Structures are given as structure tokens and as C-alpha cells.
Amino acid sequence: MKLYSSPGACSTANHIALQWAGGEFKVEVVAREQRQSPEYLAINPTGQVPALRHGDFVLTQNAAILGYIADTWPEAQLAGDGSAVQRAEANRWLAFVNSDLHPAFKPVFGPARYIADEGQHEAVKAQARSHVRALFERANRQLEGRHWLAGFRSYADPYLYITLRWAQNCAIDLGGFDNLAAFKQRMEGDAGVQAALKAEGLSY
Known part of the structure; x- marks a missing residue:
């Protein structure tokens, strides 16, 4: 799993959630100007962060990514106790x-x-x-x-x-x-x- 994040943007919340989840992940720090590069636009055509790549699956939108992290590592209980x-x-x-x-x-x-x-x-x-x-x-x-x-x-x-x-x-x-x-x-x-x-x- 790889998170694309810009320092201090809302994507940093995803980074913290990944730390709390305790699983294996990588983070690529993307400067604001890099978000309009062809390489990053191929990942997220909106040129925004965050973006999350997990195998062939690419997910955008902060709230969706936070939910995906919680569902990937349910033992961290980032969405509660399962109830x-x-x-x-x-x-x-x-x-x-x-x-x-x-x-x-x-x-x-x-x-x-x-x-x-x-x-x-x-x-x-x-x-x-x-x-x-x-x-x-x-x-x-x-x-x-x-x-x-x-x-x-x-x-x-x-x-x-x-x-x-x-x-x-x-x-x-x-x-x-x-x-x-x-x-x-x-x-x-x-x-x-x-x-x-x-x-x-x-x-x-």
C-alpha cells in the first residue's frame, strides 16, 4: 500500500491513520507543484492529494481512503469496535x-x-x-x-x-x-x- 501525500494537507491525516493501523505501507511525499506533473496526474487526474495505491487499485478522496485503511486493518479499530x-x-x-x-x-x-x-x-x-x-x-x-x-x-x-x-x-x-x-x-x-x-x- 502506498499513500501520496503533501505535507500538512488533509492527506497527512491518512498518513497518521496508516501509522495507527500498524500495517506495512509506503508514503511518497508530493510537493504542490508536483501534483500537476504527468506522472502524478496519471495516478490522480484531479491533481489533488491524497491518493492511495494498493496493488492495481487506486483510491482518491480523503474520507474514502480513511475508511479503506480502517477496513484493511480492522484490528486497529479506527472505525470502532465492529458495531x-x-x-x-x-x-x-x-x-x-x-x-x-x-x-x-x-x-x-x-x-x-x-x-x-x-x-x-x-x-x-x-x-x-x-x-x-x-x-x-x-x-x-x-x-x-x-x-x-x-x-x-x-x-x-x-x-x-x-x-x-x-x-x-x-x-x-x-x-x-x-x-x-x-x-x-x-x-x-x-x-x-x-x-x-x-x-x-x-x-x-
């Missing part, structure tokens, strides 16, 4: 990060995609930061009395952690969210997280 309830909880919080939280960053990363007037870009980014903070408030409430989003360690947790790194890099105020701060600290003390970040040239 429908725990898998639903893991999927609920994966969906929250993938469908709500991740897209909310897009106006911060690239306001020009939403409004052409450069004079309005900072206003767009400020509104987006406010929306992102509101979503993180929901995650902070969910983590009250819990170490993990779903109540157990799941594939939603690495994805949430990566978005917290984005928030820090984008100067999004998460002051007062003590549960999220404790979660981020726990993640950065985790051996699998540290191994993934080190392999991608990231600090923790």
Missing part, C-alpha cells in the same frame, strides 16, 4: 470534519475563488474565520470529558488534528477552547502522529 453504532459515530465525526470543517477553510485559503474584488478579500477571510471558529466550538463541546471525537480513537481524529494545524497557520482564534487545546497536545505527543509529521518534514 454499527460505533462505526456510525466514527462516520458522523469524519463527515463533520470532511464536509463541514474542511470546506469552511476554503475562503481563508483562496478568497479570490469567491469574490474577484481584491479589496474584499480580507472581509471574506474574516467572515470565513468566524465561521471556522463556530465549527471548532462544536468540536470543543464534543470533546468535553472525552479524549477522542467519537468517544474512542477513530479516523476522524487525525483529520481534526490537521485542521487545527491549519487554524494555527491561518491565525484563527481558538482562545477558550480548552478541550481542543488538550486534544491537540495529546495528538502531538502520540508516536504515530510524530512519525507521520517527521516523514513529511513537519514540526510538532
